[in-house]
Amino acid sequence: MKTILGLLCSLLLFTSCSDDSLNDSDFEAGEIFTDSNIRVLQIDTLTARISTMKFDSIITSQGSRMLVGEYSDPVFGHVRSSSFIEMIPSSFTIDSDAVYDSILFVLRYDEYYYNDTLSQNTIHIKSLNEKLNPADDSDFYNNSIISYNEEDLGTVSFAPRPLGADSLNVRISDTLGLELFENLQDKNLTNYDEFINYFYGLSIQPDKNDNGTVLGFSLTSGMRLYYSIAGETESVQYYTDFTINTSSSPIPFFNQISATEPNEHLSSLIHNEISLYSEDANDQSFIQSGIGITTRIEFPYIKSVYDIQGQGTLLDATLRIKPKETTYNDALMLRDTLSVYIVDQNNDLTGETTMTAILNRDDQEFNNIFYEIPISSYLEELLVTDLEATDALILLPYDYNATVDRFILDIDPSSHGAQLEFIYAIYDEND
Numbered sequence: 227m228k229t230i231l232g233l234l235c236s237l238l239l240f241t242s243c244s245d246d247s248l249n250d251s252d253f254e255a256g257e258i259f260t261d262s263n264i265r266v267l268q269i270d271t272l273t274a275r276i277s278t279m280k281f282d283s284i285i286t287s288q289g290s291r292m293l294v295g296e297y298s299d300p301v302f303g304h305v306r307s308s309s310f311i312e313m314i315p316s317s318f319t320i321d322s323d324a325v326y327d328s329i330l331f332v333l334r335y336d337e338y339y340y341n342d343t344l345s346q347n348t349i350h351i352k353s354l355n356e357k358l359n360p361a362d363d364s365d366f367y368n369n370s371i372i373s374y375n376e377e378d379l380g381t382v383s384f385a386p387r388p389l390g391a392d393s394l395n396v397r398i399s400d401t402l403g404l405e406l407f408e409n410l411q412d413k414n415l416t417n418y419d420e421f422i423n424y425f426y427g428l429s430i431q432p433d434k435n436d437n438g439t440v441l442g443f444s445l446t447s448g449m450r451l452y453y454s455i456a457g458e459t460e461s462v463q464y465y466t467d468f469t470i471n472t473s474s475s476p477i478p479f480f481n482q483i484s485a486t487e488p489n490e491h492l493s494s495l496i497h498n499e500i501s502l503y504s505e506d507a508n509d510q511s512f513i514q515s516g517i518g519i520t521t522r523i524e525f526p527y528i529k530s531v532y533d534i535q536g537q538g539t540l541l542d543a544t545l546r547i548k549p550k551e552t553t554y555n556d557a558l559m560l561r562d563t564l565s566v567y568i569v570d571q572n573n574d575l576t577g578e579t580t581m582t583a584i585l586n587r588d589d590q591e592f593n594n595i596f597y598e599i600p601i602s603s604y605l606e607e608l609l610v611t612d613l614e615a616t617d618a619l620i621l622l623p624y625d626y627n628a629t630v631d632r633f634i635l636d637i638d639p640s641s642h643g644a645q646l647e648f649i650y651a652i653y654d655e656n657d
Contacts, residue, residue, distance in 0.1 A: 275523075335393060516629055541649045562584065570616065
């Protein structure tokens with residue numbers, strides 16, 4: 227999709243001198259139109275220019291879940307996500323007669339997963355060596371770094387059941403459990419500041435040899451410390467919960483997400499001002515949430531419609547882009563919708579739009595599925611802008627800072643992988 231190809235060669239004349247043809251449009255004919263000869267044209271040779279870009283980093287401390295796991299992808303590389311969390315106790319008081327029992331970390335599934343759940347996963351829980359203070363005093367990013375102790379506090383190997391189980395329990399070292407218990411019982415830790423100066427938090431890490439799935443865990447997960455108090459006939463068990471702190475500002479939580487050794491096309495995206503155009507990537511474009519890889523869409527030839535003789539107005543415009551066949555399956559899933567954002571000429575995110583890319587599966591049995599984006603309002607703004615447009619649309623999954631979804635889009639002109647349908651009304655005023 228490199229140039230506009232014969233804009234006027236493929237105009238389809240729907241009707242003339244009739245307002246009946248506008249019944250399926252939101253267009254309302256005014257006096258100029260009703261007193262004119264009207265031609266409604268469908269232009270399918272007006273093209274978009276599509277590329278791939280990658281943000282230098284994305285904020286993940288505002289994500290909706292913990293993401294833990296890793297897998298290898300032939301295109302996007304070795305995808306890995308681990309979580310860093312600050313914990314706070316539900317109570318700073320433990321009865322002086324209490325006796326320590328045990329401590330668990332309860333990871334609650336939130337039903338999100340990506341890639342193969344048939345492979346075994348292993349999770350390691352480690353203590354942090356420093357406080358969760360972001361470098362910019364504002365947010366943590368997918369590439370933020372916090373040091374942690376290599377020694378495990380707890381580990382578990384398991385078959386993931388994100389849709390069939392509520393939670394996953396990991397036994398935590400009694401050394402840590404007893405230390406927390408005694409410090410609370412002896413009133414050495416009596417408030418938030420004292421606690422986080424003593425216990426910085428935890429990192430939830432996948433095993434370095436895993437090749438399974440990335441799992442979503444709820445931020446309601448946390449540690450539970452059990453203790454008992456002797457009664458008249460038997461001991462009674464109690465517990466203190468340690469919850470993930472998501473209320474402080476800045477939020478002391480983030481997912482560290484990386485994708486190493488991707489294919490040669492994606493390896494070229496070393497900073498966010500680079501745009502990898504589809505013609506330089508085997509007529510493909512790419513999206514990967516969590517990492518910040520996104521498809522960028524420009525409309526550099528939109529004002530060529532003014533070359534058509536007569537005055538006109540845009541009635542409707544739709545962009546359709548196909549996911550590339552064989553690049554998705556039940557493990558590497560397509561999402562039903564993608565969100566649409568705007569970036570400027572430097573590929574800096576400037577805002578979110580009300581547009582949504584919706585996956586049309588009507589002809590799925592014939593492998594003819596595509597994302598459909600209604601873009602008439604956006605293009606209308608470009609048409610009335612005096613200067614040449616310097617911004618562009620980008621596509622990302624909803625919740626892109628708390629997922630690792632990936633997509634490969636087909637931009638091959640020969641297979642009509644990306645098509646812009648542009649419906650334009652032209653009128654000539656009567657003398």
